[in-house]
Amino acid sequence: MEKETRTRIQNATQDIRGLLEAEYTEQIEGTFDILRSGKIGEVVAHLGEVQQLLRAKIVAAIRHKEAGGMKPHEAVADYIRDVSFTALNRFAALKMLEARELVRECVSRGEDSSGYKEFCGLAPALTLLPDQLGYRIYLESLFDELSSEIKVLFDRRDLSSLLWPRHQALVDVFGALNDPALASVWGDDETIGWVYQYFNADADRQKARYDENGKPKAPQNSRELAIRNQFFTPRYVVQFLVDNTFGRTWKEMRRGDTKLVELCDYMVRREQERYLEPGVEPKEDEDVRFRAKKDPRDLRILDPACGSGHFLLYTFDLLLTIYEEAWNDRDSPASEVTGGTLRRDHETVDELRSEMPRLILAHNLYGVEIDPRCAQIAALALWMRAQRAFADFGIERSGRPPIRRTNIVVAEPMPGEKDLLDEFASTLQPPLLGHLVRTIAEKMQLAGELGVLLKMESEIASELTAARREWDAGPQFRKQKLLFQSGSAEQHELAIDVSGISDAAFWTHAERLLIEALHRFVAEGANGRGFRRKLFADDAEAALAMIDVCRARFDVVLMNPPFGAASVVAKKEFEKAYPRTRNDIYAAFVERGVLLLRSHGLLGAITSRTGFFLSSFQKWREEILLKDAPPVVFADLGYGVMDAAMVEAAAYCLENRREVAT
Numbered sequence: 001m002e003k004e005t006r007t008r009i010q011n012a013t014q015d016i017r018g019l020l021e022a023e024y025t026e027q028i029e030g031t032f033d034i035l036r037s038g039k040i041g042e043v044v045a046h047l048g049e050v051q052q053l054l055r056a057k058i059v060a061a062i063r064h065k066e067a068g069g070m071k072p073h074e075a076v077a078d079y080i081r082d083v084s085f086t087a088l089n090r091f092a093a094l095k096m097l098e099a100r101e102l103v104r105e106c107v108s109r110g111e112d113s114s115g116y117k118e119f120c121g122l123a124p125a126l127t128l129l130p131d132q133l134g135y136r137i138y139l140e141s142l143f144d145e146l147s148s149e150i151k152v153l154f155d156r157r158d159l160s161s162l163l164w165p166r167h168q169a170l171v172d173v174f175g176a177l178n179d180p181a182l183a184s185v186w187g188d189d190e191t192i193g194w195v196y197q198y199f200n201a202d203a204d205r206q207k208a209r210y211d212e213n214g215k216p217k218a219p220q221n222s223r224e225l226a227i228r229n230q231f232f233t234p235r236y237v238v239q240f241l242v243d244n245t246f247g248r249t250w251k252e253m254r255r256g257d258t259k260l261v262e263l264c265d266y267m268v269r270r271e272q273e274r275y276l277e278p279g280v281e282p283k284e285d286e287d288v289r290f291r292a293k294k295d296p297r298d299l300r301i302l303d304p305a306c307g308s309g310h311f312l313l314y315t316f317d318l319l320l321t322i323y324e325e326a327w328n329d330r331d332s333p334a335s336e337v338t339g340g341t342l343r344r345d346h347e348t349v350d351e352l353r354s355e356m357p358r359l360i361l362a363h364n365l366y367g368v369e370i371d372p373r374c375a376q377i378a379a380l381a382l383w384m385r386a387q388r389a390f391a392d393f394g395i396e397r398s399g400r401p402p403i404r405r406t407n408i409v410v411a412e413p414m415p416g417e418k419d420l421l422d423e424f425a426s427t428l429q430p431p432l433l434g435h436l437v438r439t440i441a442e443k444m445q446l447a448g449e450l451g452v453l454l455k456m457e458s459e460i461a462s463e464l465t466a467a468r469r470e471w472d473a474g475p476q477f478r479k480q481k482l483l484f485q486s487g488s489a490e491q492h493e494l495a496i497d498v499s500g501i502s503d504a505a506f507w508t509h510a511e512r513l514l515i516e517a518l519h520r521f522v523a524e525g526a527n528g529r530g531f532r533r534k535l536f537a538d539d540a541e542a543a544l545a546m547i548d549v550c551r552a553r554f555d556v557v558l559m560n561p562p563f564g565a566a567s568v569v570a571k572k573e574f575e576k577a578y579p580r581t582r583n584d585i586y587a588a589f590v591e592r593g594v595l596l597l598r599s600h601g602l603l604g605a606i607t608s609r610t611g612f613f614l615s616s617f618q619k620w621r622e623e624i625l626l627k628d629a630p631p632v633v634f635a636d637l638g639y640g641v642m643d644a645a646m647v648e649a650a651a652y653c654l655e656n657r658r659e660v661a662t
Contacts, residue, residue, distance in 0.1 A: 001190055008181050009191065010198040013088070015176045017199055020084035023169040028080065032058060038072020054162055061159040068413065068448075069569075082160040085199055085373045089153055090143065091177055092195050093380055097146075099186040102387055102397070106142060110174050111135050115142075132167050149403050152379045189381065189388075193308030196377045233307070233560045233606060234641060237651050238314050240266040241604030244633045244653045246301055246315055246556045249602060250322050252291040254329075259321050268633050291600070294555075295335035295342060296323045297363040302554040304452040304561070304593060306367030306408065309378035311558040311604075316385050319360045327352050337363060353393040357386035358401050366407040368549055370451045379408045409549055411451035412542035413444045424520075430500030432467055432510075433517045439463050440518070444543050449570035453585075453592050455577060456550040460511060468507050471498040518544050553660060554596055557603045561589035563647070580619040587611055587620045590654070594629045597656040603629060609636060609650035629654035 028034045032055045033041030040059055044052055058079070065075035097103045104115030111132070119138045120126050126134030140156060147154035155161070165173060185191045243264035251258050251267070261267070296319065303311045326332045327342045327349060334341050346352040361382055369375045383403055390400045421441055425434035443459045506513075563586040566574040574582065581587035586607040593603045611617040625631060633653040641649040 001185075001188065001194070005185060006194055006198075008179075009185060009194045012176045012179060012182060013195050013198040016088050016091075016173050017084055019169055019172050019176070020087055020165065021080055023165050024080050024083050024163050027163055027166075028058065028076070034058065034062070034076060036073060036076055038062075038074075038076050057159055057162055061162075079160070082373070083163050086153070086158070086160040086376070087163075087165065087173075088195065088199065089192075089373075089376055089380070091173060092192060093150075093153060094139075094142070095177055095186045096192060096384065100384065100387065100391070102384075103142060103146075106139065107174055108178055110171065110178075132170065136164055150380055150383050151405075152408070153376045189313060189385065190310075192377050192381055192384075193310065196308050196374055199373070233310050235310075235314075236266070237560075237606050237637070237641065238310050239264070240635065240651055241558055241606065241653065242311060242314050242318065243267040245558060245602035245604040246299075247318060248653075249291060249299075249555055250318070253293045254325065255290070258325055260318060263318070263321060293329075293331070293333055295333055295337075296326050297335045297337045297342075297359060299364055299556075300366060300552065300554045301364055301556045301558065302366045302368070302549070302552075302593075302596060303558050304368050304589060304596070305559055306369050306378050307374055307560065309367060309381045309408070311560075312365045312367055312378070313381060313385050315365060315556075315558070316360055316382065316389075319364055320356065320389060323352065323356050323359070324349065354390075354395055354399065355401060356393075357389040358403050361386055361403055361406050366409070366549060366552075366554070368409045368411055368452050368546065370411045370448055372410045372412075375408050375410045379406045382406050382408070409545040410542045411447045411454075411546050413441075413447045428517055430506075431497040432501065433514060435497055436460075436463055436467070436514050437517055440514075440547070441543075444546070446570045446573055447543060447546055449567045450574060452546075452550060452596070453574065453577065453588055454546075454550070455592075455595075456547045460514065460547075460551075464507070464510050464514075467496050467498055468510075470496045471501055471507075515544075515547070518547070550596075552596075553598045553601075555598055555601050557593040557596055557601070559589060559593060559603075559605045561586045561605065561607060563608055580623055581617075583616045584608070584611070587617060591620070591624050594624060594654065594656050594658070597629075597660070599656060599658065599660045601656045602632070603654045603656070604652070605654075606637075606641070606649055606651045609638075609648045612650060625654065628658050629656045 025036065029036065031051070032047075033044070034055075035041075040062070044055060047055060062072075062075045062079050065078055066072060070078060091107055094103065094107045098105055098108055104118065105113045106115040107113060116135060116138050119141075120134065126137060128134075129137075143154040143156055143161075147156065164170075243260075243266040247260045247264040247267050251260055299319075299322075301312070301315050303309070306312060323342065327346065330343075332341055332343070335345075338345055342352060346355065365382065367375075367378050369378065383406065386403055387400070390397075421438065425437045428434040428437065440456070440460065440463075444454065444456065447454050447456075563584055565571070566582075566585050566588075574585075574588070578588040578591060581591045586605075590603065590605055590607070590611075593605070597603060611620055631652050632655050635651045637649045637651055639646070639648055
């Protein structure tokens with residue numbers, strides 16, 4: 001996308017953000033008596049019953065943010081940002097859906113849009129409602145329809161959806177969105193990513209990077225970390241990294257017989273490259289590439305700092321070819337997911353195409369983000385890409401299978417409401433499971449700051465090992481140990497309670513039982529009444545998804561990770577977990593990415609080039625790159641690669657040579 005076009009998107013995004021934040025601030029202060037200072041008034045007699053319920057939900061959302069560690073004024077400001085960003089995303093998404101003919105014209109001409117006129121034809125009384133209420137009902141009905149598939153963005157039960165712009169504010173917002181100068185951008189898949197990046201102004205980035213004296217500072221929290229690292233990855237860099245990781249993986253599985261050889265423009269071709277059949281030994285010093293074939297549904301690709309999803313979108317394109325090649329391959333193995341081959345599970349290629357976009361989003365593509373606003377964008381972008389694939393296959397909207405979810409995960413801590421957590425944990429048997437749930441919740445408090453850098457799979461294994469050691473020692477040993485410890489014996493006994501475990505077989509399934517308990521934790525929170533329980537369940541669900549990602553292993557990891565220092569609140573734990581790479585968070589992301597790979601999995605990254613020559617990165621080079629995951633492709637790109645980032649960049653691919661248990 002040309003810079004002039006991006007500038008127009010930036011100006012419109014900033015204008016709309018200003019309009020929405022001013023509008024919602026006025027509503028929150030003037031109508032609901034919730035001040036920007038964080039003070040919440042107590043007199044609500046002037047509000048009707050519906051408005052009082054709305055206010056209670058807004059207060060619950062703000063209190064929930066405070067429970068997560070925000071100061072009162074920060075929680076109010078963050079809530080206003082949430083509702084403003086969600087509204088902007090929704091209206092921009094409708095523009096993009098219009099351009100793809102996935103919805104009737106609905107916002108391009110406001111109340112004169114053809115979709116609204118048709119809607120009013122079915123319910124003429126809507127035109128008689130005051131203050132654009134009929135138009136709001138129409139748009140919200142669209143949100144409800146879309147939320148059946150894109151819940152993360154269009155779910156009106158989400159507490160960032162409680163406010164609605166009043167008449168003039170909505171007119172002004174649509175005026176900016178429908179500027180003729182932007183007419184060409186809504187059909188471009190990249191547009192929604194630029195909207196996300198430009199929602200934060202240059203002043204926001206400056207504040208996140210420098211103190212009041214203009215000196216560089218470490219990010220104070222996850223929001224500052226996200227803002228200062230919002231850099232669009234150019235398309236050619238995305239292709240270079242995906243072609244030489246995922247593209248090469250499939251090429252080696254197919255022994256070179258794949259259309260990806262022509263489709264992957266940036267795939268490095270090696271001279272004298274040869275592919276051997278299984279069981280054939282290579283000659284000495286021969287450059288032979290071979291990987292066992294897999295069913296495409298068993299290939300997993302992760303972007304641990306996914307932004308608006310650019311790596312995943314291009315990988316989606318390659319997967320469309322890969323699925324059809326596997327279907328046509330009579331020797332393609334059965335899937336671990338279904339136990340059958342693609343050809344057995346889908347009798348014709350047309351039947352496969354009718355399911356393929358959904359299969360890709362369900363099985364192949366994973367992303368993690370510390371910024372929930374960004375996760376909205378990535379999920380929407382993938383859904384729209386799937387819809388475009390359906391359209392390219394000639395599948396009408398009514399014949400497309402619903403896509404209920406994507407594997408885009410928001411890195412969230414376990415809920416901050418300790419009373420609800422304790423209430424649930426106390427019901428678990430044996431008591432060890434309750435102890436583990438509480439411990440995992442405590443360990444995950446920095447998930448929003450560290451994302452996948454938090455090694456939750458190791459934390460779980462460590463807790464289970466300690467508990468097993470306690471159980472193996474037997475009750476007599478524990479009793480003797482307590483006699484020699486100071487303090488209350490009861491307190492020590494409660495530290496790890498292994499009562500109720502009578503069979504050693506329990507430990508074989510302990511991790512599975514813990515994960516099942518966490519799933520019940522989510523379900524019971526969601527089934528509870530009250531706004532706190534709804535927020536509690538949402539956070540618990542995101543935290544569990546994060547744990548699942550940490551426990552998985554991937555064929556390919558792709559990233560444009562944040563760089564610089566870790567946030568102040570996470571600094572101590574970060575440096576403890578990553579002693580070899582603590583000098584820069586991007587180096588830690590590479591180290592962690594290697595750990596998340598299967599044996600011989602490939603990692604592709606664009607980062608600062610400093611790690612390849614500064615002495616402070618010596619351990620990173622020697623112990624991680626050269627020992628565990630040597631580079632297979634490297635490109636020194638220099639300055640000017642990432643928009644607005646004054647950093648010399650390098651793009652490179654590493655191969656994990658560590659043995660990883662399957």
